[in-house]
Amino acid sequence: MEQLLEILSDLHPEVDFETEDHLIDDKILDSFDIISIISEIAEQYDVTISAEHIIPENFNSAEALYDLIERLEDEE
Amino acid sequence: MLFTSYSFMGFLLVLFCLYYIIPAKHQWKLLLLASYIFYFLAKPIYLIYILVTTVSTWFAGIQIDKVQNTQKAYLAEHKADLDKETKKQYKASMKKKTWHWLLACLLFNLGILAVVKYTNFTISNINSLVQLFGGKPLSFINIIVPLGISFYTFQAMGYIIDVYRGTSKAQTNPFRFALFVSFFPQLVQGPISRYGDLHESLFAEHSFDGKNVAFGLQRILWGYFKKMVIADRMLIGVNTLIQNPDRYSGAYAFAGMLFYALELYADFTGGIDITIGVAQVLGVKVTENFNRPYFSKNIKEYWNRWHITMGSWFTDYIFYPISVCKPMLKLSKHSRSLLGESIGKRVPIYLSSFIVWFTTGIWHGASWNFIVWGLGNWVVIMVSQELEPLYAKFHNRFAVKDKFGFRLFQVIRTILLMSSLRMFDCYRDVPLTFRMFGSIFTKFNWNVLWDGSLLNIGLSALDYGILSAGVVLLTTVSLVQRTGSVREKIHKKPYWLRAAVWYGLFLCVLLMGAYGIGYDASQFIYNQF
Amino acid sequence: MKKKRWLTIVLTAILILGSLFLLQKLLMPKYVADVVEGAFIAEYYQEEKNHDVVFIGDCEVYENFSPITLWQEYGINSYIRGSAQQLIWQSYYLLEDTLRYETPQVVVFNVLSMKYNEPQKEAYNRMSIEGMKWSMSKVKSIQASMTSRENFLDYVFPILRYHSRWSQLTEDDLKYMFQTKQVSHNGYYMRVDVKAAGEIPEGKPLADYQFGENAYTYLDKMTALCKEKGIQLILIKAPSLYPYWYDEWEAQIEQYAEDNDLLYINYLELVDEVGIDFTQDTYDAGLHMNLSGAEKLSHSFGQILSEEVQVPNRSGEAHLQEIWKEKIAAYEAEKQEQFTKYSK
Numbered sequence: 001m002e003q004l005l006e007i008l009s010d011l012h013p014e015v016d017f018e019t020e021d022h023l024i025d026d027k028i029l030d031s032f033d034i035i036s037i038i039s040e041i042a043e044q045y046d047v048t049i050s051a052e053h054i055i056p057e058n059f060n061s062a063e064a065l066y067d068l069i070e071r072l073e074d075e076e
Numbered sequence: 077m078l079f080t081s082y083s084f085m086g087f088l089l090v091l092f093c094l095y096y097i098i099p100a101k102h103q104w105k106l107l108l109l110a111s112y113i114f115y116f117l118a119k120p121i122y123l124i125y126i127l128v129t130t131v132s133t134w135f136a137g138i139q140i141d142k143v144q145n146t147q148k149a150y151l152a153e154h155k156a157d158l159d160k161e162t163k164k165q166y167k168a169s170m171k172k173k174t175w176h177w178l179l180a181c182l183l184f185n186l187g188i189l190a191v192v193k194y195t196n197f198t199i200s201n202i203n204s205l206v207q208l209f210g211g212k213p214l215s216f217i218n219i220i221v222p223l224g225i226s227f228y229t230f231q232a233m234g235y236i237i238d239v240y241r242g243t244s245k246a247q248t249n250p251f252r253f254a255l256f257v258s259f260f261p262q263l264v265q266g267p268i269s270r271y272g273d274l275h276e277s278l279f280a281e282h283s284f285d286g287k288n289v290a291f292g293l294q295r296i297l298w299g300y301f302k303k304m305v306i307a308d309r310m311l312i313g314v315n316t317l318i319q320n321p322d323r324y325s326g327a328y329a330f331a332g333m334l335f336y337a338l339e340l341y342a343d344f345t346g347g348i349d350i351t352i353g354v355a356q357v358l359g360v361k362v363t364e365n366f367n368r369p370y371f372s373k374n375i376k377e378y379w380n381r382w383h384i385t386m387g388s389w390f391t392d393y394i395f396y397p398i399s400v401c402k403p404m405l406k407l408s409k410h411s412r413s414l415l416g417e418s419i420g421k422r423v424p425i426y427l428s429s430f431i432v433w434f435t436t437g438i439w440h441g442a443s444w445n446f447i448v449w450g451l452g453n454w455v456v457i458m459v460s461q462e463l464e465p466l467y468a469k470f471h472n473r474f475a476v477k478d479k480f481g482f483r484l485f486q487v488i489r490t491i492l493l494m495s496s497l498r499m500f501d502c503y504r505d506v507p508l509t510f511r512m513f514g515s516i517f518t519k520f521n522w523n524v525l526w527d528g529s530l531l532n533i534g535l536s537a538l539d540y541g542i543l544s545a546g547v548v549l550l551t552t553v554s555l556v557q558r559t560g561s562v563r564e565k566i567h568k569k570p571y572w573l574r575a576a577v578w579y580g581l582f583l584c585v586l587l588m589g590a591y592g593i594g595y596d597a598s599q600f601i602y603n604q605f
Numbered sequence: 606m607k608k609k610r611w612l613t614i615v616l617t618a619i620l621i622l623g624s625l626f627l628l629q630k631l632l633m634p635k636y637v638a639d640v641v642e643g644a645f646i647a648e649y650y651q652e653e654k655n656h657d658v659v660f661i662g663d664c665e666v667y668e669n670f671s672p673i674t675l676w677q678e679y680g681i682n683s684y685i686r687g688s689a690q691q692l693i694w695q696s697y698y699l700l701e702d703t704l705r706y707e708t709p710q711v712v713v714f715n716v717l718s719m720k721y722n723e724p725q726k727e728a729y730n731r732m733s734i735e736g737m738k739w740s741m742s743k744v745k746s747i748q749a750s751m752t753s754r755e756n757f758l759d760y761v762f763p764i765l766r767y768h769s770r771w772s773q774l775t776e777d778d779l780k781y782m783f784q785t786k787q788v789s790h791n792g793y794y795m796r797v798d799v800k801a802a803g804e805i806p807e808g809k810p811l812a813d814y815q816f817g818e819n820a821y822t823y824l825d826k827m828t829a830l831c832k833e834k835g836i837q838l839i840l841i842k843a844p845s846l847y848p849y850w851y852d853e854w855e856a857q858i859e860q861y862a863e864d865n866d867l868l869y870i871n872y873l874e875l876v877d878e879v880g881i882d883f884t885q886d887t888y889d890a891g892l893h894m895n896l897s898g899a900e901k902l903s904h905s906f907g908q909i910l911s912e913e914v915q916v917p918n919r920s921g922e923a924h925l926q927e928i929w930k931e932k933i934a935a936y937e938a939e940k941q942e943q944f945t946k947y948s949k
Binding site: 082538571579583586589592595 | 769
């Protein structure tokens with residue numbers, strides 16, 4: 001989770017990713033941010049988030065995103 | 077049928093009446109019939125194209141669903157006795173099957189779209205090359221471009237991708253699916269709906285809800301107001317300015333640019349208002365396509381507010397898949413090691429955006445104008461991305477971010493920027509567009525803006541008065557809309573006030589609409605030259 | 606509660622329909638000032654319909670014949686159902702319409718409109734058709750006349766055609782919403798000014814001089830209708846120097862008249878006999894007669910009608926005398942008005 005928070009803060013240092021849970025709904029993260037995040041996650045977690053997982057439910061909070069990563073790690 | 081024709085209005089009248097007379101369970105069938113009649117009346121032969129796409133996509137959807145159901149059943153049955161590795165392999169092989177169906181469907185239908193829309197464009201480009209080497213040019217093919225093919229194809233392809241991804245279940249009833257693809261209000265200019273968003277209200281049974289029907293009719297009226305009073309009137313002036321570029325350069329081109337910005341907005345959003353209004357009267361919920369786009373403060377925001385369904389379609393079905401696919405991630409990795417971290421991480425963004433904006437451009441039309449327009453947007457977006465740290469520094473230093481003046485500046489800047497890019501819509505070819513844009517800065521004929529020259533392009537002082545009043549009305553409505561639905565607010569007023577407002581709007585359309593003899597834009601051009 | 610709802614709906618509907626009706630009346634052109642030609646067709650319906658001679662056709666009938674002269678000199682009770690650029694099918698349907706009200710002894714038709722085989726201008730369509738009372742004849746006339754940009758609904762609801770006039774409304778539009786002002790004299794359009802005819806060039810050679818099929822169809826219909834009703838159809842060509850009347854056209858009409866046993870008079874050939882002086886008798890350089898020319902022409906044609914065609918002299922009828930007394934008064938009044946106006 002630490003690594004993830006680091007990735008996110010790198011992109012948007014002004015956002016508190018521990019509490020924020022409307023990242024997509026409130027347009028805090030845009031489409032470019034998302035693919036940067038996915039790119040980094042692929043690097044650091046060796047997990048590929050494919051396009052079908054790019055839905056608000058998975059990206060609205062750091063926690064939801066981490067859940068996704070864990071699920072994908074499980075499957076791999 | 078044009079939205080602004082008597083026949084369409086008569087068509088709607090008959091449809092609305094029948095819709096609430098027949099038993100509710102047959103309503104979707106009536107819509108299907110109406111949609112096919114609508115399409116047939118445009119040109120009977122179009123039906124072949126839409127049927128082919130409908131049948132092929134419906135069939136592919138069912139096949140994918142079958143595989144997915146088999147997979148689900150199998151895994152449920154053998155939950156205990158399969159190990160992880162076998163499960164993974166099984167899923168992979170199933171995925172391959174569904175992938176084949178998806179690929180076949182996409183290639184087939186996008187292939188039809190490509191051939192129908194882009195063959196002659198390709199040939200003309202090949203010819204340019206061939207003629208360079210003194211060869212014989214190919215002849216163009218005589219091919220029909222079915223009404224709305226770009227819209228319904230994308231709507232159907234979105235569906236099949238959603239089925240593949242498991243986001244939607246396939247529609248097994250071919251007639252229901254046919255309605256989804258051909259729903260007539262959306263055929264002409266969208267919005268491009270997602271199956272998940274549309275299907276429930278599209279197939280549901282609807283009882284007559286007076287308020288909903290009234291709101292729908294009000295929205296339709298508002299759409300007609302925008303189209304007939306503002307757009308069609310503005311178009312007369314726009315046509316004069318852009319059809320004679322040699323005569324109307326410099327400040328004229330600037331005026332034309334802004335006039336076109338108004339005309340396109342009124343026409344496009346007006347048409348969408350009619351579309352969504354018609355759907356609302358029928359009890360069908362269609363996604364919004366515009367969200368006060370001219371209030372945007374930068375280009376990114378603009379593309380979240382203008383032609384929303386197109387933008388999100390390209391994002392979900394082209395941008396994301398391309399930018400997170402394995403080859404792209406590999407490329408990104410390599411670029412990082414080869415060209416350094418900062419360049420490397422930009423690669424997926426730049427390359428994917430380039431592809432998206434190239435396809436967005438060409439989706440709009442088979443010409444270099446649209447391609448350059450699309451790439452122009454790409455350049456602006458990339459540049460603003462790069463400038464972000466600079467902007468952040470600026471805002472740290474000067475606390476202007478929330479000041480009204482600064483926001484107004486941002487809004488005006490965005491309008492000017494997007495209007496400039498849209499000049500590619502107006503002129504014959506790319507070099508001419510650049511020339512005309514350049515002339516704004518080199519030809520100092522700004523006096524034409526206030527010395528009455530603009531009264532000689534087909535619009536009278538009264539017309540400008542009406543247009544100005546129209547702009548004020550549009551802006552006011554948009555401002556009010558920020559705090560909630562305008563129709564709801566009017567609905568709360570006493571009956572006679574409401575009736576007066578809507579009847580007044582109707583009279584505006586009836587009296588001031590730029591329709592009928594005497595308003596033929598081409599007529600004016602003919603008279604002038 | 607329910608009753609109140611219905612009441613509201615009915616009241617709203619009445620208000621909306623009522624206001625739209627009034628709006629339409631307000632916006633329709635009144636044809637009482639500059640362009641008065643549009644009022645002619647409607648004026649007929651106010652008349653007592655017992656005419657012995659009815660003229661139909663374009664400006665070559667309504668500017669070249671004076672029913673007042675015909676009455677004063679021969680006691681002929683006539684009316685001119687003419688309108689601007691009245692096309693032959695419009696003339697036919699107008700005739701059908703007229704015959705719903707009366708059956709004259711003679712119908713006079715000016716043959717110039719044979720040259721138009723297709724719909725022409727929307728503005729003239731309006732002036733020739735709009736004034737008609739609604740009937741199957743009017744419907745058919747509209748359908749035969751509509752140009753590609755017109756729609757039948759625009760005739761049923763003229764507000765759709767005239768909506769843009771809201772910014773051009775004058776006092777007259779309000780004043781004449783429900784009343785009319787007489788602008789013609791039994792269909793005659795009076796002009797007293799003079800503009801001598803100059804050099805009229807000979808017509809350019811045409812590719813095809815044959816009148817169109819459509820034109821002949823309607824001429825046949827007209828002939829048949831008159832025969833059926835026992836009406837004598839007389840064909841004439843007015844002495845207008847322009848549009849140019851080709852010899853080839855003349856030949857076709859002469860042939861047609863012979864084949865169908867119709868009286869045909871070409872006044873272009875009788876200019877000297879009638880005594881028309883193109884320096885005095887025209888107000889637009891030879892296209893149309895002025896008052897002086899029209900009276901001369903009427904004197905000549907009236908003689909034929911009276912002596913050869915035997916149209917009765919009804920100057921002894923007291924009732925008609927009274928009606929015509931008023932008409933003559935109006936005629937003289939306008940004459941004076943115009944003399945004053947044009948001598949300035």
